[in-house]
Each structure stands twice: as structure tokens, then as C-alpha cells.
Amino acid sequence: MRIAIIGAGIVGLATAHALLDRGHQVVLVEPGGKQGRPTDGNAGWIAHTDIMPLTSPKAWRNLPRWLMDPLGPLTIRPAYLPQLTPWLLRFLLASSPSRIKASIGAIRSINGEALPAWKSLLSSLNLSSHLREKGILSVWRHRDDFLRAQEMIERQRRFGIEAQALSPAALAEMEPVLRNVEAAVLYPDACHVSDPAWLAADLLRLALERGAVHVAAQALGIDPRDGGIHVRTDGAGAEVAADRAVVSAGIWSRSLAAQLGDRIPLDTERGYNATYPQGSFGIGRPIMFEGEGFVTTPLDTGDRVGGAVEFAGLEAAPNHRRTDAMVQRLTRFLPHLESEPPARRWMGFRPSIPDSLPVIGRARRDRRVVYAFGHGHYGLTQAAVTAQMVAGLVEDRPGPVATEPFSAQRF
Incomplete structure (x- = not known):
């Protein structure tokens, strides 16, 4: 055909x-x-280990704190709120325990096949060199928040996803530049690509x-x-x-x-990122900074920090003060970034469905x-x-x- x-x-x-x-x-x-x-311009992750929808309790737990900060991990531009209201109502409906359970099952069904499908495609095209199988880290600034995440981590393990809790010594050996981290989990089977573009x-x-x-x-x-x-x-x-x-x-x-x-x-979660020269972060693998609203990736084209969610539609100009604020939050964990030169900044339109x-x-x-x-x-x-x-x-x-x-x- x-x-x-x-x-x-x-x-x-x-x-x-x-x-x-x-x-x-x-x-x-x-x-x-x-x-x-x-x-x-995305983060380059093949995050097949993820199972939770955005409507999960973790998101709701962080939501009030995020919304209080106009440059924080999540914001809604006031002028866009009337247009976004139907989407938000569906987001609320998708937050019931039964709907979250159904979403988890569906996410796991597709993510469980995601990495084998990628390996098959890349191998068939002789593009396997794009894959970086170094695992992905999740880190928590406060151990109490890590303890609250145990139910989710155990659920991942029940799905057959390997999740290794790291001791402070093991984390320090793996990523010696990280600071202000009290807990970490390694997902050794997760991976990223050379650069998505x-x-x-x-x-x-x-x-x-x-x-x-x-x-x-x-x-x-x-x-x-x-x-x-x-x-x-x-x-x-x-x-x-x-x-x-x-x-x-x-x-x-x-x-x-x-x-x-x-x-x-369908609406867009506008995401922001900044890309520094390769090696600027000093990290060896992608890192999810839990509760902070951003991730980092050591791409072949540079070290990228990305994340944040802004609802403002397709027409509003980018607000790169959000990018700068995200980089500033990252310096809590990578203090040496304070002395790095400005990075390339980017904003993109994630196509998002409420469930x-x-x-x-x-x-x-x-x-x-x-x-x-x-x-x-x-x-x-x-x-x-x-x-x-x-x-x-x-x-x-x-x-x-x-x-x-x-x-x-x-x-």
C-alpha cells in the first residue's frame, strides 16, 4: 500500500x-x-522503566509547592487558563484510584515492549551505536521523600523492573560530583541515546x-x-x-x-532545557532529580538539563527565565556549574493527554x-x-x- x-x-x-x-x-x-x-531537543531517554502517569500521588504531593513558584517545575500562564480548563478537568478525572491503576497497566504494557522494539529497529538499520546503556539514576534531596517513594519502587520491582537502592558510598563512587543527595536508586536497564536530533x-x-x-x-x-x-x-x-x-x-x-x-x-506541556558543552556536568549517566521537576543527560552533543511544565499553548513566546531558574536549582546538586558559561536554551511542545x-x-x-x-x-x-x-x-x-x-x- x-x-x-x-x-x-x-x-x-x-x-x-x-x-x-x-x-x-x-x-x-x-x-x-x-x-x-x-x-x-528532548532529554534522549528511553525510559521504559517508568510506570506512573502524571496523575499519580507523587505529582499531586508536589503540585502545591510547584504552583506557588511562577518559575518552578509547573506553571499555567493565567491568560491560558480558560482554554486549558477542559484539559484540567479531564486530568482530575484521570486521578481516581481506578483510573490511575488502569493507566499504570497501559503504560507498563507499552513501556515493557519499548526497549526490545528499539534494539530491534536500531540493529536492523545498523544504528545500534546510538544507544547508551549506562542505566538511569533517580536521586532524592531528602531521605523522607525517598521513603515515601517506596511503594512506587516496589511496584516497579513487581513488574520485573530492576531498581537498586544505592548506599551513600556507592553513589559517591558512581557520581562523585553530586552534592546534597540523601538517597538514590539505579535503574541499570534504562538507557539513553547519543542525541535525539x-x-x-x-x-x-x-x-x-x-x-x-x-x-x-x-x-x-x-x-x-x-x-x-x-x-x-x-x-x-x-x-x-x-x-x-x-x-x-x-x-x-x-x-x-x-x-x-x-x-x-490534547494540549502541550511546554518543556525547557539548557545544553552545556560535553562534560560540563561531570556525570556519567542520566539523572532524575525527584521532586525537582528536571533531569540531566550526558549527550554526545553536550550535557543537557531539561524538564519543567508550562501550559501556555503554541503561540506564547518562550519564557527562558524558567530555563535559568531550572539551571539555578541544578546548582544545588552540581555547585561547580555556577562558573560555567551560558548554555544553549530551547523550548519544545510536548503533546500531552490528561491520562x-x-x-x-x-x-x-x-x-x-x-x-x-x-x-x-x-x-x-x-x-x-x-x-x-x-x-x-x-x-x-x-x-x-x-x-x-x-x-x-x-x-
Whole structure:
């Protein structure tokens, strides 16, 4: 079949290869140069060990403290609150114990297949050199907060996720530059990539070498007619004709889904980061600073600190005072950063769904259109397994993970 993939971020690119593997023709509809794509500046984690939705008790425990700080880990710009209110109401509904339990089950089902899917994809393309298997650390500034996290850690272990509590001496040996940390857990099976933008560039290059076509245009609409699917664009060719279509355009997917009868509660958690010259942090692996709202990663292109959540939509200008405040909080743990020169700053649009589950499934009005968007903080983690799920939906056969929990019609 001829399949149009709308969006060439990490999910769309992984999906292109899954479909090329099965002998389909692929057309990538992507304007290029779009500012704020998470693929171009995320933390680079394959965080398949995560199991908790954003609605978890941990998030609610930190929420009042975060909201009190206008430059803290989470903020809502007042002018955007009326537009965000429906999303917030769904977030509240997703916070019930039964909904959290269901979300945990769904997250584990997809994350449990995430790393094997990535290893298979990278190996098949001779791109395994992008993978950095050094584990991921979670650290706590206060031991009391670590003790409150024990239930979550034990639940991870029951899912078969290895979580090693580290003694102060073991932590000091592993990451000697860290300060003001009273507890730490190592997830030895977690990993990261060389740089997410580098990985995406290689996936695009190889997709084109394998015969995929890139249409450098913005998709404006999807019209099922004349026995096929027609993607309207703002490009010179105006339309892309296909047998099937995959909507994988991140936050920009919402309007396309609405045209197909699916009202998706999709909004953007604007994330900020700063990237310093390689080696500036002096760390050997990614670190989650629990309760602080940020993470660090030693990428091949530089040491990155990223995180924070800002709800302000797509149009508001970045507020890099948030980036500066995040870096300042990081100096509690890495005091030597005070003397480092300014870093490259970036802001991107995470496509977020209130229950922390992506939308992976068929469109309401036409089964020939498949959705693959809304991965929030897990776009890179879940991209390769999402691609396998999408390939199954396109061909009407079972994929590696049941798609029912991720259906667009669950709303």
C-alpha cells in the first residue's frame, strides 16, 4: 500500500521504517524546520522503566509547592487558563484510584515492549551505536521523600523492573560530583541515546534511502474519497494521495483528528532545557532529580538539563527565565556549574493527554486513518513499539501491544 505519514518526528520516522519493512510505500508529509518539535531537543531517554502517569500521588504531593513558584517545575500562564480548563478537568478525572491503576497497566504494557522494539529497529538499520546503556539514576534531596517513594519502587520491582537502592558510598563512587543527595536508586536497564536530533536525522536519511518520499509541506486536512485517502497540504502539489494515512504530528495532530470526528483532549506541556558543552556536568549517566521537576543527560552533543511544565499553548513566546531558574536549582546538586558559561536554551511542545496515554488507534470516521500521537514525556521511549502497533493496525493484524487502552474513542 501507499501510506502517507503526517509528521516526521521520532514516532513518524520509526513508523516509516516499520511500514517499509513490510513492503509498503511511504510518503512523509513534514514541512521541516518546525520550531518546538520535541524530537529536536528532548532529554534522549528511553525510559521504559517508568510506570506512573502524571496523575499519580507523587505529582499531586508536589503540585502545591510547584504552583506557588511562577518559575518552578509547573506553571499555567493565567491568560491560558480558560482554554486549558477542559484539559484540567479531564486530568482530575484521570486521578481516581481506578483510573490511575488502569493507566499504570497501559503504560507498563507499552513501556515493557519499548526497549526490545528499539534494539530491534536500531540493529536492523545498523544504528545500534546510538544507544547508551549506562542505566538511569533517580536521586532524592531528602531521605523522607525517598521513603515515601517506596511503594512506587516496589511496584516497579513487581513488574520485573530492576531498581537498586544505592548506599551513600556507592553513589559517591558512581557520581562523585553530586552534592546534597540523601538517597538514590539505579535503574541499570534504562538507557539513553547519543542525541535525539542525531538519531532522528539518521532515521530520516535511511528512510529516504529505502525509498520513502518526503513531501516538504504542512498537512491541512485529510479527505477520504475516491477509494483512497487524500492529504491536503499547503505545498505546491496541494494533495498527497494514499491508500492509508498515519497522523503522527504531535501537538499539531489535534485539528486533523477533529476533522475525522475525534475530539482529543490534547494540549502541550511546554518543556525547557539548557545544553552545556560535553562534560560540563561531570556525570556519567542520566539523572532524575525527584521532586525537582528536571533531569540531566550526558549527550554526545553536550550535557543537557531539561524538564519543567508550562501550559501556555503554541503561540506564547518562550519564557527562558524558567530555563535559568531550572539551571539555578541544578546548582544545588552540581555547585561547580555556577562558573560555567551560558548554555544553549530551547523550548519544545510536548503533546500531552490528561491520562498520560498516547492516542494509538483508528479514526472514528475512517478506519484507513491511524493515529499515533500524544506521547507526552515518552515520545522517544515509545516510538519504536508504537511503530509496530501502527503497522499492525494498518494491516489489520495483531501488534505487540493491545491498542484498546490507547483508542481515540476512549474520550
